[in-house]
Amino acid sequence: MRRKSRFSLEGRFIALLSVIVAGSAVLSALLALHWRDGWLVIPVVMLVAIVAVVAAVRRFFRPIDEIHQALRSGVASFKDHDYSVTIATSRGDELGELVQVYNELAESLRNERFDLFQRELMLDTVIQSSAVAVYIANEAGAVIYGNREAADLVGKRGGIEGHDLLKLTGARAESLAAAIADGKDGLFTLPQDGDGSEILHLTCRNFNLNGRIHRLFLIKKLTREITRREVETWKKVIRVITHEMNNSLAPIRSLITSAQKIAETGKGGEHLRDIYQSIGSRAGHLQTFIEEYAHFARLPHPRAEWVDWNPFVTSLESLAEFKLAENLPDDPGHFDPVQMEQVLLNLMKNAAESGSDSADIRLRVLQNETETLIAVEDRGDGMSTEQMQLALLPFYSTKRSGTGLGLPLCREIVEAHGGTFNLFARQDGGMAATCRLPRPPG
Template identity: 50%
Template sequence: MLRLNSLQMRLTALLAVAGLAGALIYAGVTQWPLPQLLQWLRKDLALTIHAPMPLGIYGGMLASLIVLLPLAFWLAGQVMAPVSRLLRALEGAVASYRDGDFSFSIAIDRRDELGELIRMHNALGQTLREQRQHLVQRELLLDTVVQNTPVALVLTDAVGRIAYANIAARHLFHGGRNLVGLDFAELLADTPEALRRAVDSGEDALFTVEMDGGEETFHLSQRAFRLQGRPHRLQLFRRMTRELSRQEVATWKRVIRVISHELNNSLAPISSLAHSGAELARRGDIERLPGVFATIGERARHLHGFIAGYASFAKLPTPQPVAVEWAPFLEGLALHCRYRMATPVPQQPGHFDAVQIEQVLINLIKNAHESGGADDEVTLSLVETASELRIEVADRGPGMSETVLAQALLPFYSTKRSGTGLGLALAREITEAHGGRVTLANREGGGLSVSLRLPLMQAQAQVQVQASTR
């Protein structure tokens, strides 16, 4: 429904006025009063005025057009004046928004469509101002948090210059002075070699450096991403010494609990049996003594094996990698445990300490059989890439929760009542001694996969060094 004060109604009224004016001018020129006025001037006032030539239709229209054009121009100016003012105001508002200034508003009070557009524009500006204010507050909060975090943060651009650094990074690399604009590679030239090597690797790393008269352990996390369409790199240096100390204390407490539990389980029966044996000897009932002594010996052997297992983990020898032919190695492994090969056997020999890797695989395959899945689903995979050898043991058991996955490789951590928590920890220790790493992951469809990732180039270099020293 059209409103009386709408632009369309106003324009309609102006066009009607223009049309009526054109009709009146045409009638005045051709019919009345211009012809009568000229005749009265000629007759009654005796003025020498020649009789006007009849204008006709076209002449009247031309005369009407000459008179009507200035009127139409004035009416058009009246109609377009508010639109022109609004367009200029909107042009200024858009320019302000482009420059990031959202304080611009249009102070024009109208009750037509233009007024509605102005009110919507002002409401948009208010919304943008509020959002900008909230964004500034969040940026201020984020910058405060980042600046005061103990993790040293360095953001570099595509050419390696520092675009952002927090307080911890300034104290770590530049004595508290500003880092923005400096070349990060030049800044690292004066840092310890372990730190430079970790940064140059381009990957996450854990390294230890001499600092403030002692050793400080850092965890480096590196990520590459695009910021405003340009490549950047973020490095996070986190001090881990206190955290590692807490973890070490927690590990020792866990060790003490496990050893105490195992000692109590063995010493309590031994003490009870020794008391029973003494009582039987006092009574002269020597027939039952051999059984008592046999049980004591069995518990003592179990305790000795338990202590020996911990001692072997603590005194793990340095691996001696050699060229290992796969066929005899797998045949020997099959004598100790059952598994199914899931991949073809590589043609090239492996390079590792056969005794240590065999022990790791025996433990992993044993764990896979104890997972609760089908025995024929326990598989062994051997995959060689250009840089590493991946040995994977997989099962179809229930897998592990996220909490267990995060702690499964820690020494003495076990979800089994009778477990020592050394199987996966030993696998990690041996694999890392080879220069590799252990990864655990739940499988699609159920089950767990444990992968030993051994670097091929490093293993081959070790073999060559050993061969040259013989």
């Protein structure tokens, strides 16, 4: 709490000068009264007064100068991030208040620096203990920070700060240096000792530090996670295939048994035809199911070409019922027409099966110089947020007879084009499926 000053600096200084002037005047008057030629003494008294004023002023300003020097030294130490300098004073005036404010500021900066140091220490401990390799490189490509995992990844036991990042990673593996040089998020394979390899994921970000651009690289090992997911996926595939095959083989087995009993009696030819028809239907369903799975597994790489929109959409209209949401672009799109036709037909089939009226199924095509947006919109029953997330996973289906491959196949085709596939719930009900495809220059 600040001390309340009894006298200001200005008041003290005026009081000091007033005492000296008043004393000089009284002394001059007394000498003039006692001496006949007292006026001759006045210059002497004035000289003595001037000397007294100079001495008093110097004495008055000496502690002020000392505090001023101390404040200058303390503020200069702030520039060097040294906040340990404090100033002791017992003054009760404005200068004392200034010193107290300085001391409070120094204490506040000391506390903030200590808290910042503790947070930096905690953050560094977390990063050093992380299983993710962290590299920070400056504009010249030199490493200015790397954690233990980053050093282990490139086989360096000591510090890696100051090393060129590309040379450092290139000495470990060409694939690692190539991923760093490419600077794009994604997976890459790192060779291991022997014949094995490890799958890693790279994340790259730019950020500004002290007015200069720096790059952050995060590398995470995913081999175990991917292997675990692969095992889970294969287990699910086996369960789905087993379920579908049992659904077809069990009725077929029962129908064959019934056919044998009827054949033994030598009667019931009409029943035998029905049984054979049912067996053929179940076998056809099983064949369709297997063919869909095989097609999903053998999806060819898209052969993109320039496609005029009018004949492409006219071909779609002969296969599905829908309306155009707006006029088609004048410029052609760039994609594999066969595969994208399959995507759109699948989306329109889903829209029709969702309970949407055919008049509410709309095809929307928007295009600019770099991107093509194709959307299929409906006013059906829609999906919950959880269902939309699961719908893009293979083998998930909300339909009793569905294989769960339609939407995953759409996403696989769009992503093979270098695009993105998403599902959205529309505001007034229904769904929208969007395909964003890149367009090459020209």
